[in-house]
Amino acid sequence: MSDKVLMKGNEAIAEAAIIAGCRHYFGYPITPQTEIAAYMAKKMPKIGGCFLQAESEIAAINMVYGVASAGYRVMTSSSSPGIALKSEGLSYMAGSDLPALVVNVQRGGPGLGGIQPSQSDYFQATRAGGHGDFKMIVLAPASVQEMAELTVKGFELADTYRMTSMILADGTMGQMMEPVSLDFDVKPAPAKPWATTGTKMQREHNIVNSLSLVPEELEKFNIERFERYKKIEETEAMYEEYMMDDAEICVTAFGIAARVSKNAVNEARKMGIKVGLIRPITLWPFPKAPYEKAADKVKEFISVELSMGQMIEDVRLATSCKVPVTLCNRVGGMIPSPEQVLEAIIKANQNGGAK
Amino acid sequence: MEFKRITILCGHYGSGKTNIAVNLAVELSKQKNNVLALDLDIVNPYFRTKDSADTFSQNGIKLIASQYANSNVDIPALPQEMYAVIDDKSANAVIDVGGDDRGALALGRLAPSINEENNYNMFMVINCFRPLTKTPNDVLEVMREIEVAGKIKFTGLINNSNLGRETESADVLYSVKFAQECSKLLNLPVVLTTVNQKLFAELNGKIENLYPLTLQNNNVI
Structure with missing residues (x-):
């Protein structure tokens, strides 16, 4: 018998995230990615994880910010108009150097557009995820198997470089069903000495923040961030x-x-x-x-x-x-x-x- | 296959129930007149019985579906003509219910009449290669949720276990054992094991109640 399972692209993302150690999912339903949330709602309570349907996309991305600050693997997912709503949070996360996975199962736009597949958020993902100078690692799967594999990869890259990884899929990729092998290696999350886990009176406070009122400091943060981006450009292109x-x-x-x-x-x-x-x-x-x-x-x-x-x-x-x-x-x-x-x-x- | 007046198909989303609903409606139309296909799927706007509108019209089957099904309007609407299934007792109907318990809520509206008349079959479509229905206990859990929401009891199982295009005979043979375990746990018969035409040729005679499906068209991707 085959050891594969028959999965929708959306389900493959959700299951792969769980395999990657993600135990926190925050989201708000929108077609054509709703199965991600539905899958998480079903599975997270059974494995001691947290599924929370937030009151809005903006709330969800800020919950992601919070959990990422505490050093855990965390994700949210949405479709095009919902990602636009998350863009403020994406910028804050970049400014705070927080790792997380964000999934965009794109639909036609602009505006409310339609619910059928699209790739018209390419600029949004690669150029303008939010205000300010920042980048996200953007991964584009072309099969249900890749939906799963790139989800794991996305978490790993996010942790390695302390930034957001985005899965940029589309309605077809989210809805199509293909056999998937979920037998892949996951690198454990690296140590996160910067996380706000409580000092236990044994170390200095960790502060996660995107506010820098001293221009020289803010410039330095930007330059350091772009040095990191340069390294990613040299080593991580696939x-x-x-x-x-x-x-x-x-x-x-x-x-x-x-x-x-x-x-x-x-x-x-x-x-x-x-x-x-x-x-x-x-x-x-x-x-x-x-x-x-x-x-x-x-x-x-x-x-x-x-x-x-x-x-x-x-x-x-x-x-x-x-x-x-x-x-x-x-x-x-x-x-x-x-x-x-x-x-x-x-x-x-x-x-x-x-x- | 012998039909009751109403055949209800339920299953976790992605189990293949819409495909089976289309096939059974066509089979029913060969045996009986006045056949209705009712699309009650309020969960997934992407895959609908409405995709098979041509198949239905060629076989003289009347499709009752939300006017918004397959349009770009993403709202969980029900067709206004849905009551024809219970009002017209001369009709023979196949009902495609949306995945999981939320989908089955729409069925609850028809349940009092269907239960009173008691001339129905309600089948659970199972696929042991789907991630959330991999064990008989998973299947049991989903079925109980659907029964609570839909207010109608299941009468049988349809084993549609498959891995899409990669399905092989060995996978189907494994799934038959799985279906039997489900059958024992639930005390319900496995009324059909469904396969594509190619696997039917390989497995015909080896599996009880084997049924060849005509698959809905897939895009060339």
Whole structure:
């Protein structure tokens, strides 16, 4: 018998978080990520954990702030409009150097938008998670197995670098069911000597705070934080290359768009078109290396997105605009079809990279 | 398969009950006239019997679903015509109930009439490869919650244990033992073990009450 379980992406995130040692979940329901909260509500009380449905997203993220300050692995999850509400808390957590996992199962926007899948929070996740200079580690799973694995990875990275990790998924990834193996190693959380665990009259007070009224000090904190970010950019970028060895056209996409794109690449290869795929797994840090390498070989990049074109800017930056980067997209809760991507590949192949 | 006037399908979300509801409604339409399919799923707006609207119309089945099902409107609405199932005693119905006890609350509205008439079957769809129903005791717990919320007693089990596309014969054979354990614990019969067409060919004759499912279309992802 198989040792796998059949899970929804949302359930895989919840179960993986529990395996990673997370015993505190705070959230507020919103489609299409509600199964994360439902799963936590069912399981946390049975394992001595805490599930709390907060009165709002803002309350939930501040509860995350509190538990993270106390040194425990903690998470919240939401979907696009709910993440926007959490952005103040995300900035405060960055300013306080607190580790936590935040999950965004994206839906179409802006505003209340719809409940169908989207990738239009790419900028929000990689650029503007809140006010001030800060970054979050952004992980983009493309299978239910990766939903689980990157959740564990997210907790580990968050603890290592004392910052927020975000799982940037979408409605399809959250709802789709696939067999998952949950048999993976989890590194124990590192010691957190900064946590507010009580002095027991044996050490100085630990203070977790994002307020710095002395400009020189605040500047120093910012510079130190960005030195840490630089190290992450150098060491933690993750990506998958597919059929890139002899590729003359490079399709690039993350999450659900990458799955569709892979099918299109396979079809194009059958037609004799030399096309490959770069799939970023970390969106921040953005994996620049494979793009730099490809920019000297391919005649065109095609960025496949469920947005009006957001990641495309990072592709242009990573390739220094050496060759054209075109957009193949659907929005509003729609997913590009393999046929649509294939058409874009055929067009790029015929036009030879001309705009 | 022999049908009572009303067939109710419950199961933890992701158990596959909507798929089975569609299959049983089609089977029922081959045996009886005036077949209704009632979508009472107020829990998950993503997967609905409404996805099979074409299948229903081709087989002359009347689908009763919330006008908001499969739209972008994320509200737990019930269809206004739902009472046709209990008002029209000449109708033969399959009811798809939403996952877990909250979903079953919608069933409670129909329960007094269904219990009084007592011409129904209510089946629990089980999948031992789902994380929250991996042991017979897990299944028991979910069933008791559904019974309390829905106010109707179960009459049988449908074993739909699967791992999606990776399901193999050995997995199904294992699940049969699991279903039997559930059956013993709950004192309810396993009325069907459901598999896809490919596994049906491999397992036909080896498992009692094996039933081949026609699966709803999946996107190419």
